[in-house]
Amino acid sequence: MKYWPYLLAALAVAVLLPLWLAPSGYLIRVLTLALLFAALGQAWNIVGGLANQISLGHAAFFGLGAYTSTLLLINFGLSPWIGMLAAAGIGALAAFVLSFPTMRLSGHYFALATLAFSEVLRVLASSWGSVTGGPAGLSVPFSPDSLLMLQFKSTRPYYYIILAALLIVTAIFVAIRRSALGYRLRAVKESISAAEVIGVDTARVKVIASVISAALTAALGVIYAQLTYFFDPDSVFGIISISIRIALITILGGVGTAIGPIIGSFLIVPLEELANLLLSSRAAGLSQLFFGILLIAIILVQPRGVLVLIRNIVTRARRRKPS
């Protein structure tokens, strides 16, 4: 791959940059969030990019992860790392269960079903107060700085953990894409009946991709809970704040590519923060409005993402130059 030198350089920057920044400052927090959403986008990429199953309900798994590990922590004192394993398991199980009613759905119907599922969980989390703390949400019990309990006073350790998570999820994405599963997913994306007839178990392939994506998303939900110390049903099961944002990030950067979610996240998250800083004080809803306009603009101009957009512009510019 001819991009190796650039990737290594980027990785070096990513690793070294935090050392120059204030360990709990605003900047490092934005970068940490960008990394988290990049990882979430990459996990979504497995179903949205490889399998072309547009899920608008990934918040379901994200929220399940956050609640699972935090409840285990609150009630049994279990380390969030164990919570992460449990969360991944529960996320995988949820995806597996969800795959039955959605197996024969595609496109708009599938998106609707995933949306409904995540809303069901949000309503449940909000009403089952005795277990989940209801609409008021949950707080992660305080513990002094500890890797075992995944809790730190400053943001910098979280940054590195999430960076590692992003690398792992990306590695999984690339591995899947190159594997037999990847080929089969791409075939299923194009034509289910043609894939079936040459021996691809299309149902199984879709479920496997879905389960992996859900497990990873749930695990990331755990990290989010530990990072923010507090969450409620609307923040972790949020349609726009989580599900759509994840999908938007991946689509903006280039759905189906390994680097897409990373580019998308590092464009959108800082932009959003900037918009929030500048606009929110002026009026509520202005930064979200900006978000919506951006989404529409991407879809209309280049739905295949920023990379393709840039490549097209460059190609067109080259054609105009005299040889």
Added chain:
Amino acid sequence: MAFIQAVLDGLMIGGVYAVISIGLTLVFGVMGIVNFAQAEFLMLGMFVAYFAWAYLGLDPLIGSILSFIVIFCIGFLVQRTLIQRVMKAPPVAQIFLTVGLLIVIENLALLAFGSSFRSVSTSYQTSSLRIGPLFVSVPYLAAFCMAVLSGFALWLFTDRSWYGQAMRATAQNPLAARLMGIDVERMQQIAFGLGVGLTAFGGAIVLPYFTVNPTVGSQFVVLMFTAVVLGGLGNVVGAVIGGLAVGVIQSLSALLFPIQLQNLVLFLVFIGVLALRPTGLVGSSR
């Protein structure tokens, strides 16, 4: 007895849900896209009727007609400038365009109208009629009658007018329709305007017993989508039956479950229908 009262109330409100849902199903039927922003047009319709009441003194039942007209025009333009561009695009583009539209409309409304809750007050708001042991709330009844009238008007349009038939032709086979000389794009613009206009109309006629604010759309999303899916995406008669069914289910759920869980039942019905019979319980497979 409480049961029958609940069913009656459910049917009354269900009539309105039916009109709201017809709008959504019409858009899918003619254009093949699920308009995730449909509930936002409902919200806009409610605001139009609210302002018509606040500044012009129009009763919401009359204001609802104004809502229909205004939102029809907005919808027509939206289809023409934005949605038309993704008609031939893959579902992911269509889905996210209407999602983007949802975000834009809701936040524009938030900026323009603020987040406070507003409501109208009409003379008949709290009155109800007695039919034997049952009560019929007058605003419910009025809304139901308007809903029936609009349904009749719609039927006249789709069955008796040239435009209506041309729209149905476009829904069934765009290519054939085009070859027959029908301006398919114009039909889609009309259909979209009609669809969001109807939903807006439905929102306006329930103004007497709903408060309106820019986020009110989310209260109707589940109802609309469940009704439409129950009846089969694209099936207008199905949407009517679905709307009535949703009204009754919601009403009965209010009787049995705490308020937060009411919508849960609807969600589960929604997922259940999608799973077992995605083409809906009414009519044949599409």
Added chain:
Amino acid sequence: MSTPLLELSGVSKNFGGLRALSDVSFRLDRPGIIGLIGPNGSGKSTLFNTLVGLHRADKGTILLSGTPIVGRKPHQIAAMGMTKTFQNVALFMDMTVIDNVVVGALLRNNVKEAHQWAMHCLERVGLAAIAGKTAGELSFPERARIEVARCLATRPTVLLLDEVMAALNSVEMEGIMALLRSLRDDGLGIIIVEHHMHAVMTLSERIIVLNFGKKIAEGSPQEISRHPDVVRAYLGREYAAGA
């Protein structure tokens, strides 16, 4: 007596009120080429779809190498050795030619072996040169042959070819015919649906004729070309009366 490659008994399939297939029975005893002909709408494609499991037969049995397959999913039937091409050619358009064939090869190989086997299959159909091209860029005849390669990659025992010779010129057709003969010599059972009568008559050892979902004749090409029911089905009653 060895197990027949493929055996159908009384296979029927209805769609609502439409009887797409009625009581179709025949047997493929050993490797060979069978032609399946009939007017448009006679049920040929439905029969293929039912054989590979895209439709489920309402009545009757289908035995593939002695094992019943009615009710099984297409991917299971493919694993058991039967696959088909699509009349409108269903290649994975955004994927390269080689990747298309690899998907088929993955049925019985790991990824690395699949690439080698896929290349071999492409060579077999004579299109190894365009392995790197995107499927969407190809001409229709090229796509048809890639589909054949993709089927071959699954190492079938029975291969169903749905009009792979459409839009071919005579040179290309000779090439395909030679390919099919060599596949038969390798031990494959092949059923072809074609409208090129000359090709069907020359290639097939036996021909089955469908009309309105029923088998109306079965025999050698010579017998079939003279069969009054066949002539009537294709050309009409008056012609048959005069023949």
